[in-house]
Amino acid sequence: MEKVIEVRNLVKKFGSFVANDHLNFDVFKGEIFGFLGANGAGKTTAMKILCGLSSPTSGQVKVAGFDIYKETEKIKRNIGYMSQKFSLYEDMTIAENIRFFSGIYGISPSDRKEKQEKLLKDLDLETAKDSLIGSLPLGWKQKLAFSVAIFHDPKIVFLDEPTGGVDPITRRKFWDLIYEASDRGITVFVTTHYMDEAEYCNRVSIMNNGRIEALDTPENLKKQFGAKNMDEVFLKIARNTE
Amino acid sequence: MKQFIGFLRKEFLHIFRDPRTMMIIFLLPIVQLLLFGKVINTDIQNSKIAILDQSHDNTTREITSKLMSSGYFVLGEELMPGDDVEDVFRKGKVKMVVSFGTNFEQTLERDGKVDVQLLADASDPNTARILTSYASGIINDYVKKEKLQNIQLPNQINTEVRMLYNEGLKSVYMFVPGIMAMILMLISAMMTSISISKEKELGTMEVLLASPLKPIQIVLGKVTPYLLLSFINALTIIIIGVFIFGVPIKGSFIFLMAESFLFILMALSLGILISTIAPNQMVAMFISVLALMLPTILLSGFMFPIENMPLPLRIISHAMPPRWFIVIIKNIMLKGTGIMYVWKETLILMFMAFVFIALSIKNFKIRLE
Amino acid sequence: MKTLFYVIQKEFIQVRRNKTMLRMIIMIPLLQMLVLVFAATYDLKNVNIFLVDKDMSSTSRELASKIDASPFFTINNTSFNPDEGEKAILDNKDHMVLVIPQGFERNLIRDDKASLQLLVNAIDGQAAQLGYSYAASVIRDFNKNIIAEWKGLPEFNTPYQINSVSRFWYNSELEYKWYMAPGVLCILVTLIGLFLSGMSLVKEKEQGTIEQLNVTPIRKIHFLAGKLIPFVVIALFDLSFGLVVAKVVFNLPIVGSLWLVFGFGMLYLLGILGLGLFVSTLADTQQQVMFVTYFFMMIFILMGGVFTPVDSMPHWAQVVDEGNPIYHFIRVMRMVVLKGSNFGDLIHEFIAMSIIGITFLSLAVLRYRKTA
Numbered sequence: 015m016e017k018v019i020e021v022r023n024l025v026k027k028f029g030s031f032v033a034n035d036h037l038n039f040d041v042f043k044g045e046i047f048g049f050l051g052a053n054g055a056g057k058t059t060a061m062k063i064l065c066g067l068s069s070p071t072s073g074q075v076k077v078a079g080f081d082i083y084k085e086t087e088k089i090k091r092n093i094g095y096m097s098q099k100f101s102l103y104e105d106m107t108i109a110e111n112i113r114f115f116s117g118i119y120g121i122s123p124s125d126r127k128e129k130q131e132k133l134l135k136d137l138d139l140e141t142a143k144d145s146l147i148g149s150l151p152l153g154w155k156q157k158l159a160f161s162v163a164i165f166h167d168p169k170i171v172f173l174d175e176p177t178g179g180v181d182p183i184t185r186r187k188f189w190d191l192i193y194e195a196s197d198r199g200i201t202v203f204v205t206t207h208y209m210d211e212a213e214y215c216n217r218v219s220i221m222n223n224g225r226i227e228a229l230d231t232p233e234n235l236k237k238q239f240g241a242k243n244m245d246e247v248f249l250k251i252a253r254n255t256e
Numbered sequence: 257m258k259q260f261i262g263f264l265r266k267e268f269l270h271i272f273r274d275p276r277t278m279m280i281i282f283l284l285p286i287v288q289l290l291l292f293g294k295v296i297n298t299d300i301q302n303s304k305i306a307i308l309d310q311s312h313d314n315t316t317r318e319i320t321s322k323l324m325s326s327g328y329f330v331l332g333e334e335l336m337p338g339d340d341v342e343d344v345f346r347k348g349k350v351k352m353v354v355s356f357g358t359n360f361e362q363t364l365e366r367d368g369k370v371d372v373q374l375l376a377d378a379s380d381p382n383t384a385r386i387l388t389s390y391a392s393g394i395i396n397d398y399v400k401k402e403k404l405q406n407i408q409l410p411n412q413i414n415t416e417v418r419m420l421y422n423e424g425l426k427s428v429y430m431f432v433p434g435i436m437a438m439i440l441m442l443i444s445a446m447m448t449s450i451s452i453s454k455e456k457e458l459g460t461m462e463v464l465l466a467s468p469l470k471p472i473q474i475v476l477g478k479v480t481p482y483l484l485l486s487f488i489n490a491l492t493i494i495i496i497g498v499f500i501f502g503v504p505i506k507g508s509f510i511f512l513m514a515e516s517f518l519f520i521l522m523a524l525s526l527g528i529l530i531s532t533i534a535p536n537q538m539v540a541m542f543i544s545v546l547a548l549m550l551p552t553i554l555l556s557g558f559m560f561p562i563e564n565m566p567l568p569l570r571i572i573s574h575a576m577p578p579r580w581f582i583v584i585i586k587n588i589m590l591k592g593t594g595i596m597y598v599w600k601e602t603l604i605l606m607f608m609a610f611v612f613i614a615l616s617i618k619n620f621k622i623r624l625e
Numbered sequence: 626m627k628t629l630f631y632v633i634q635k636e637f638i639q640v641r642r643n644k645t646m647l648r649m650i651i652m653i654p655l656l657q658m659l660v661l662v663f664a665a666t667y668d669l670k671n672v673n674i675f676l677v678d679k680d681m682s683s684t685s686r687e688l689a690s691k692i693d694a695s696p697f698f699t700i701n702n703t704s705f706n707p708d709e710g711e712k713a714i715l716d717n718k719d720h721m722v723l724v725i726p727q728g729f730e731r732n733l734i735r736d737d738k739a740s741l742q743l744l745v746n747a748i749d750g751q752a753a754q755l756g757y758s759y760a761a762s763v764i765r766d767f768n769k770n771i772i773a774e775w776k777g778l779p780e781f782n783t784p785y786q787i788n789s790v791s792r793f794w795y796n797s798e799l800e801y802k803w804y805m806a807p808g809v810l811c812i813l814v815t816l817i818g819l820f821l822s823g824m825s826l827v828k829e830k831e832q833g834t835i836e837q838l839n840v841t842p843i844r845k846i847h848f849l850a851g852k853l854i855p856f857v858v859i860a861l862f863d864l865s866f867g868l869v870v871a872k873v874v875f876n877l878p879i880v881g882s883l884w885l886v887f888g889f890g891m892l893y894l895l896g897i898l899g900l901g902l903f904v905s906t907l908a909d910t911q912q913q914v915m916f917v918t919y920f921f922m923m924i925f926i927l928m929g930g931v932f933t934p935v936d937s938m939p940h941w942a943q944v945v946d947e948g949n950p951i952y953h954f955i956r957v958m959r960m961v962v963l964k965g966s967n968f969g970d971l972i973h974e975f976i977a978m979s980i981i982g983i984t985f986l987s988l989a990v991l992r993y994r995k996t997a
Binding site: 283298376386389417561 | 645649652656660661663664665666669670671672673711714720733737738739740741742743744745746747751752754755757758760761762764767768786787788789790791792793794795796797799800801803804824907908910911912913915916917919920923924927928932933934936937938939942956959960963964965966967970971
Binding site for chain 3: 065066067068069086087090091093094095097098099101102103104105106110113114115117118119120146172
């Protein structure tokens with residue numbers, strides 16, 4: 015299986031505080047990879063490094079086949095990102111946001127029109143094309159942000175706590191979108207602290223205090239820790255490392 | 257009471273943990289004082305002029321040297337006959353050209369009179385006026401001293417001038433009160449309004465209102481740090497003004513601080529009022545700059561004398577608290593007057609503070625409903 | 626290259642939707658041109674004089690009426706006691722006291738000389754200088770007239786007379802507003818440019834959209850140019866708006882080429898906006914941007930010669946001013962608008978402004994990192 019992300023001995027320090035302590039893992043093409051852990055465990059820090067938003071203190075990292083130190087800009091062409099703050103411009107319409115971001119990724123206007131129509135149809139938002147993002151309910155914003163993040167068909171899409179603040183049904187619908195993307199061959203790298211979402215992933219890693227304490231499929235992890243669900247797996251890990 | 261102290265401590269921490277803003281708050285008055293004290297001034301001196309001398313005789317040379325040694329002028333260019341005078345003006349090289357025609361001395365001897373042309377670049381009309389006035393004064397002086405020494409002129413009026421309150425004509429005397437007003441407005445009014453609006457914008461204001469803290473305690477807590485900072489700044493400005501620039505405090509120092517305290521209170525209440533109107537920081541900032549800072553600088557008599565402004569602006573300036581404060585400070589520091597001379601202005605400031613507080617309370621109550 | 630287009634397009638959309646910004650864009654030029662130009666006047670008018678006439682002779686009364694008749698002065702109060710005059714200055718009722726001593730007329734006729742005393746409130750140095758020079762010239766004129774009257778000559782001729790003939794070029798009516806308007810336009814352009822572009826950048830930081838942009842392949846240069854160019858355009862628009870207001874309201878002559886005005890305007894803006902961008906890369910909050918920007922702007926404006934003459938500054942300050950973009954831009958504005966200077970006259974300013982502009986822009990570009 016093709017590796018789209020390779021991380022070897024990744025260390026990130028802020029002063030003397032070690033946020034990421036020698037991380038080692040791979041992510042394979044087409045996977046839905048869950049990057050779990052409590053708040054403050056170092057997930058967001060690691061993800062920002064993978065996206066090229068911050069640089070490692072040491073270690074080797076390759077994303078989409080490119081080196082994180084030397085080929086950062088090439089990586090950016092091949093990835094998508096959805097931050098915790100949703101990242102679409104609140105004071106612009108859906109259409110305007112799409113036009114802007116697709117323009118930056120070099121998508122031609124005709125291609126854009128085609129894809130935009132499909133996107134709006136899939137999300138059932140055709141009538142809202144000229145609505146300001148700021149006027150939309152949270153659930154719609156999240157779906158839109160995700161769709162815009164993969165608009166340019168990147169190899170990998172990074173999602174940082176994408177489902178914060180919405181009800182379980184809306185979350186479930188969001189994960190439908192993730193599945194669709196994964197079916198299209200896009201690798202999904204998602205961080206979350208909702209342990210039930212862990213069940214939706216192909217493989218998950220669980221971080222605690224800057225280290226990866228477990229990495230496997232949800233099934234295997236539950237067997238390994240004798241747990242009924244991922245919540246329990248996580249609690250057992252957390253207790254072990256206390 | 258304990259909650260209040262805790263809240264107060266948080267407010268102080270907020271401010272002190274923002275080093276950039278702190279730096280600016282303390283640096284600003286010092287830099288301003290330095291600027292106004294050492295760098296800029298409204299006196300006209302060392303203006304660059306050019307001499308176009310088509311005679312080069314003794315008289316022209318003597319006049320030239322008298323002009324140059326006056327301290328008002330500096331030689332920018334020496335022009336040759338045939339040179340384009342417009343050129344030096346267009347290049348902005350000199351402010352005035354003193355032009356002597358041909359056969360200057362001979363004409364003077366022969367006809368008893370001769371003209372000197374003072375060509376002034378009136379794009380800066382004040383400088384032009386003052387320079388031509390100085391130049392003609394120096395030339396007249398020259399005539400009296402050199403040419404007419406032995407002749408008793410009839411009916412000479414001699415004007416003695418005494419410059420009061422500022423013999424050295426030091427601009428800083430005028431500016432220290434203005435700087436005080438501006439800095440106090442900036443810290444007390446603008447920063448208070450921004451600080452409170454920020455809490456509103458971030459939503460933490462609601463958290464505070466839901467806490468056991470009474471609204472009055474919240475407001476006091478927000479306001480106290482800026483009160484302190486303003487006071488420290490006021491002191492700093494006065495100290496620097498007095499010890500570095502020699503601005504006198506002819507009146508009572510206590511009275512000076514009391515009036516400053518009054519002004520700070522007024523400014524704080526104004527800041528609170530603005531924050532009750534503004535929904536977020538940006539609007540608070542916008543209102544503060546437009547309604548506070550600019551008028552403070554422009555319409556308060558700080559830099560520009562109010563008497564010279566057109567009537568509508570003079571009327572508006574009456575509504576500007578800094579205007580009254582500056583009058584009070586100037587009186588206390590430079591003229592040494594007591595309350596008898598400034599009771600009117602003091603009362604006005606008190607009234608304004610009262611109005612602002614009343615309006616704020618009203619607005620606050622409306623919000624709570 | 627195309628990305629640049631998209632970035633600029635986005636910026637304009639956002640400005641259009643930002644009601645506060647739009648209001649600022651229209652209101653600030655109006656406010657500045659109407660209020661600031663009228664307020665920032667060192668023109669001396671309506672100087673109140675306190676007259677102490679101890680002589681009460683026909684000559685002294687003539688002098689008094691001559692002074693009162695002058696457009697600059699108004700005799701507000703009179704008294705026999707000079708102390709009351711000083712008190713009037715203390716009370717801010719009068720600006721100057723003219724003391725005509727007893728025996729003025731007699732001394733003038735008998736001894737051929739007499740003295741007057743002028744007490745001037747010198748707290749405002751320039752006003753004092755101006756006021757004094759006006760008063761002195763009125764008195765000199767009066768002196769000439771009475772000599773002519775008494776000696777029966779149209780103009781008393783001393784054996785030597787050197788007449789200073791003043792010619793005021795470019796502004797023969799000495800309209801102070803013509804001097805202030807270009808200065809205010811500079812401030813206007815600076816305010817709009819700095820604040821709007823700085824706030825726009827910090828707003829993205831605070832909203833989090835800047836992170837989104839940093840992840841895209843957008844080039845740093847394009848992003849920064851997108852933060853800059855729209856506000857250059859807006860500021861230049863405001864510049865023309867301000868010029869129109871100036872022309873309509875106080876008949877400001879525009880002697881030189883408008884191309885030069887806008888060309889240098891653009892050069893200036895690139896520099897000052899570069900500074901603004903640089904400041905916002907250093908700041909985290911809008912408040913910080915505001916204060917730091919205010920700080921620099923104040924220094925630049927005060928030292929730039931907008932309100933006070935640069936020639937009067939100490940030499941070291943004038944040297945420092947070479948790095949002050951406002952200083953150069955104001956010179957250019959005043960020279961082009963009032964005197965019709967052409968590009969050849971402004972080479973020095975062009976070079977200085979270019980160096981400053983390139984420096985600030987480079988600082989902003991170097992400092993901005995997509996990857997932290």
